[in-house]
Amino acid sequence: MQEAMINKAKQLLADGTVNRVIGWKRGEFVYDITPAVFETAEEIDADFVCDDFTAANVSKYLVKESRKEGKILAFLKPCDTYSFNQLVKEHRIVRENVYVVGIPGGPKLDAEKIKAKGITGILGVKNENGTLKIDTLYGEETMPYYEAILGKCETCKSRKHVVYDELLGEEGEVISAEDSGRFDMVEKLENMTAQERYDFWREQLSKCIRCNACRNVCPACTCENCVFDNPASGISNKAAADSFEENMFHIIRAFHVAGRCTDCGECSRVCPQNIPLHLLNRKFIKDINAFYGEYQAGEDTTSRAPLNNYDKDDCEPSIVHERGVE
Amino acid sequence: MLRISIDRADELFAAIAAQQTLYLPADREDGQAEYKKWEEGVKLSGRLNTVRSAKDFFFPQTENLAEFKMEGKKIEVIDVRRESEDFVIFGVRACDARSFGILDKVYLVDPVDTFYQTRREHGTVVTMACTRPAETCFCQTFGIDPTEPEGDVSCWSDGSFYYFKANTDKGQKLLNSLSSLLEDGDTATLDETKAKTKEILAKLPLAKLSTENFGCDKLNEYFSSAKWAELSESCLGCGTCTFVCPTCQCYDIRDFDTGHGIKRFRCWDSCMYSDFTKMAHGNPRLTQLERFRQRFMHKLVYFPANNNGEFGCVGCGRCLSKCPISMNIVKVMKALEEK
Numbered sequence: 001m002q003e004a005m006i007n008k009a010k011q012l013l014a015d016g017t018v019n020r021v022i023g024w025k026r027g028e029f030v031y032d033i034t035p036a037v038f039e040t041a042e043e044i045d046a047d048f049v050c051d052d053f054t055a056a057n058v059s060k061y062l063v064k065e066s067r068k069e070g071k072i073l074a075f076l077k078p079c080d081t082y083s084f085n086q087l088v089k090e091h092r093i094v095r096e097n098v099y100v101v102g103i104p105g106g107p108k109l110d111a112e113k114i115k116a117k118g119i120t121g122i123l124g125v126k127n128e129n130g131t132l133k134i135d136t137l138y139g140e141e142t143m144p145y146y147e148a149i150l151g152k153c154e155t156c157k158s159r160k161h162v163v164y165d166e167l168l169g170e171e172g173e174v175i176s177a178e179d180s181g182r183f184d185m186v187e188k189l190e191n192m193t194a195q196e197r198y199d200f201w202r203e204q205l206s207k208c209i210r211c212n213a214c215r216n217v218c219p220a221c222t223c224e225n226c227v228f229d230n231p232a233s234g235i236s237n238k239a240a241a242d243s244f245e246e247n248m249f250h251i252i253r254a255f256h257v258a259g260r261c262t263d264c265g266e267c268s269r270v271c272p273q274n275i276p277l278h279l280l281n282r283k284f285i286k287d288i289n290a291f292y293g294e295y296q297a298g299e300d301t302t303s304r305a306p307l308n309n310y311d312k313d314d315c316e317p318s319i320v321h322e323r324g325v326e
Numbered sequence: 327m328l329r330i331s332i333d334r335a336d337e338l339f340a341a342i343a344a345q346q347t348l349y350l351p352a353d354r355e356d357g358q359a360e361y362k363k364w365e366e367g368v369k370l371s372g373r374l375n376t377v378r379s380a381k382d383f384f385f386p387q388t389e390n391l392a393e394f395k396m397e398g399k400k401i402e403v404i405d406v407r408r409e410s411e412d413f414v415i416f417g418v419r420a421c422d423a424r425s426f427g428i429l430d431k432v433y434l435v436d437p438v439d440t441f442y443q444t445r446r447e448h449g450t451v452v453t454m455a456c457t458r459p460a461e462t463c464f465c466q467t468f469g470i471d472p473t474e475p476e477g478d479v480s481c482w483s484d485g486s487f488y489y490f491k492a493n494t495d496k497g498q499k500l501l502n503s504l505s506s507l508l509e510d511g512d513t514a515t516l517d518e519t520k521a522k523t524k525e526i527l528a529k530l531p532l533a534k535l536s537t538e539n540f541g542c543d544k545l546n547e548y549f550s551s552a553k554w555a556e557l558s559e560s561c562l563g564c565g566t567c568t569f570v571c572p573t574c575q576c577y578d579i580r581d582f583d584t585g586h587g588i589k590r591f592r593c594w595d596s597c598m599y600s601d602f603t604k605m606a607h608g609n610p611r612l613t614q615l616e617r618f619r620q621r622f623m624h625k626l627v628y629f630p631a632n633n634n635g636e637f638g639c640v641g642c643g644r645c646l647s648k649c650p651i652s653m654n655i656v657k658v659m660k661a662l663e664e665k
Contacts, residue, residue: 028531029461032652035560056651061560112647116357120374120460123531137461137526207360209378209387209569212599213650216562229600238578238593270650272377272566274356 001104002050004168005075008101009048010041012073018099019070022061024054030125031111035061037072050075052125055108055150057266059083059093060219066094074098077105078172079152081161082262082298083219088163089301090260092222102164104172107153112274114148117141152265152278155182162299182263186282205247207273210238214250214267214277220257254280259288259307262298291315327516328501328508329487338488339364341504342414346450349383350416351376361415370417374460375642379572380422383415384445385429387569387594391441391579394588407441410448414500417454420475421465421642425572426451427476428640431633432575441592450496453477457485457523462643464532464656470640472527473520484519487511532641532656539663542631549623553661558618560651565596567645567654568621573638576602597621622658 009021025036026049035056038044057080065072076084081102087093114122114134121137127145134141157180159172177183189197215221215228227233228249254261254277263285267277288295292306292314330338342348343364351371352362359371360378393404426446433442453475456463465472474480478497482489490508492498501508527533540548568574578595581588595602597620603610611617629638645654 027652028646028656032646032654034652034657036556037559112358115460115647118357118372120458121526121530122461137529138458209565211565211569211596213562213564213566216564217650225600231601231604234583238580238595238599270562270564270566272570272648274358 001169002048005050005101005103006044006048008166008168009038009044009073009075012099013039013041013044017071018073020065020068021048021073021075022058022065023075024049024056024058029122031109031122037061037065050103052109052127053111055106055110055152055269057083057217057219057264059087059264060217060222062098063087063092063222066097068097071097071099073101075101075103076161076164077103078158078161079105079156079262079264081163082158082296083264084298085163085301086260086262086298087219087222089298090222100164100166102161102167102169102171104169105153105159106156107149109148110150110269113150114143117143117147119143150265151268151276155180155184157182157263157296163301183282183286185276185279186286189279189283201247204275205250207275208250209273210249211272213270213272214275215253217266217270218253218257219262219264219266220260221253250275250277250280254284257281258284259295259305260297261285262296291319327489327491327511327513329489329511330508331487332483332485334507335370335488336366338504338507339368339370339416340366341507342416342500345412345503347411347413348416349413364416374456374458374463375419375422375644377644377648378570379425379642379644380415380418380451381425381429381572383413383449384426384442385433385575385577385594388591389441389593390589390591392590394581394590396587407444410444412448412450414450414452416452416481418451418475418477419456419642420453420470420472421463421640422572423451423453423476424465424468424470424640425642428573428629428633428636428638429575431636450479450500451477452479452481452490452497452500455480455482455520455523457483457519459523459526459530460643461531462646463530464535464641464643466527466530466533467535467537467641468637468639473523482516482520484516486515489513489516535656535659537626537637540626540630540637540659541635542627545623545627545631548627548662549619551662553664554615554619557653557658557661558615561598561614561618561653562650563598563600563614563617564650565594565598566648566650568596568598569594570644570648572640572642572644573625574621597624622655625655626659 012018021038024033025047027033031053033049033053035058058074059080062074088095119134119141122134124135126133130145132143132145132148156175158174160174228235261281265278271277288306295306339348348364349361350364351359352368353371354360359373359376361376362368390406393406395402433439455475456472478494479500480491480493490501492501576595577592579592581590598617611620625638630636639655
């Protein structure tokens with residue numbers, strides 16, 4: 001696929017369809033890939049990569065890139081197309097300035113999961129029939145391939161591209177919640193007692209170092225100046241002044257992206273502390289589905305979002321009490 | 327050399343914890359390691375390093391400096407400082423151990439930061455020599471030998487024993503207090519372990535990374551380099567690199583209105599943040615390019631310029647594994663060096 005993408009990129013650059021290409025740039029090791037904009041065929045030949053570790057969603061970069069001179073080619077995986085569409089819907093991406101080439105998605109791998117096995121000195125990673133063979137400074141190590149799959153890919157919601165100008169490879173299907181198991185963990189949390197759930201989140205959120213990586217990578221977080229960065233807001237963002245603030249940052253963020261979060265999973269992917277932040281968003285998605293009918297943010301660019309809409313059949317706020325609070 | 331069988335690690339930790347609070351890297355559920363207060367059952371992690379560095383012990387992410395209470399025109403200033411307790415950090419790697427020296431150059435020079443100083447005085451650092459360096463390690467670039475870590479006490483492991491050597495009075499005092507547990511033993515197998523580690527160190531992918539093209543004389547050339555635009559292009563402007571970094575030392579001081587008084591706190595700041603060093607007139611670094619450049623110029627040019635050539639990085643590799651977009655000091659160094 002990488003070769004087909006490189007050829008496509010060079011062709012579209014050469015015929016003037018686009019003047020830039022956004023993709024991924026290879027790093028020092030096998031896994032440290034950086035999203036990058038390429039302007040020439042030489043740059044692409046030298047550094048362009050698309051492999052097991054190119055998990056980063058490049059859609060958010062297009063907010064800025066689509067406002068520059070000329071058209072940019074963006075290679076989007078199925079999950080990335082949902083983010084892209086949502087940003088088009090919110091008038092954040094200038095659609096006509098982007099040439100979208102859909103590419104097959106994951107599953108992508110997570111180097112941290114390999115390292116968590118105690119495997120270190122990683123020089124190369126190869127999947128051989130379901131076994132990951134890892135070349136290290138200490139000799140070859142192996143682990144089951146599926147155990148190294150990136151969290152967001154484990155519960156993949158769709159192999160279908162919801163937007164593209166051109167497609168490379170075969171188109172896939174939307175995966176049902178039953179098949180993806182996307183809401184299994186949310187259900188598990190729902191079935192906990194209030195105290196157990198509180199303890200779960202306290203333990204997870206207390207690991208937060210307030211680095212803002214989750215917010216800054218989030219395609220739904222594109223405010224020009226976030227309330228948490230505004231000193232006039234009275235929020236002590238840089239200091240976890242108390243545990244309340246630490247929790248509230250994530251909960252407020254989840255509320256703010258509710259109905260707009262496409263469940264791309266980038267928040268949990270980038271969290272240096274492995275906090276399962278996507279579960280907060282998934283809870284909202286699950287509830288929205290239950291209260292307002294199935295809705296997938298980013299699926300289209302025209303429908304009204306359930307939380308921006310009013311319908312006489314909408315549930316009443318009392319639903320919270322009806323569902324029972326411990 | 328003084329040593330104790332690793333089988334007796336719990337006895338050792340219990341003996342230390344009986345005198346002082348003991349912190350050591352312990353595995354978390356997700357396979358990452360984090361410093362934890364030792365108590366019965368806590369095991370020393372086998373991971374190379376913790377997610378957060380050991381700087382937290384001397385330079386915590388948030389601390390209260392003072393409180394103010396106002397009544398009419400009277401302001402009462404309350405000193406909230408508590409006496410620090412003695413503590414031991416066990417298992418600090420050579421990179422983190424060197425970072426304390428770098429932080430000292432900032433906080434223990436005039437005007438001395440007494441909050442930091444107190445914690446330094448109360449803390450005893452027991453290091454742990456590395457035996458399984460990772461591909462992300464490049465402490466050698468900064469003249470650190472991970473098989474000979476600094477600290478109040480240096481500790482080595484050969485898989486069967488922990489070996490100890492005191493480097494300071496504080497360290498000697500700690501070892502003296504543990505004398506009933508420690509025995510003298512030969513270091514033949516330890517020497518083998520060290521030799522094996524040194525072989526790996528020579529083979530590390532970043533073993534050849536050098537600082538020779540960095541330092542104060544590069545200020546103008548690098549500051550105005552055209553490379554920053556490309557290097558900073560995908561930077562998210564998050565603070566991950568700065569917050570996992572053992573040497574990042576910038577902080578912010580703010581007042582928090584509690585509703586019935588003011589709490590003045592200090593917290594880690596990040597040059598990657600849009601409000602970093604924001605002053606009445608605004609922010610001197612308007613774009614992410616300038617903020618990004620600040621971080622690397624500080625470590626590779628400004629810090630050595632002000633500290634006899636010492637660099638503000640210890641090569642621990644945390645930013646290499648943790649940056650969400652995998653942009654880091656190694657990539658920056660390599661790019662700047664390229665003509």
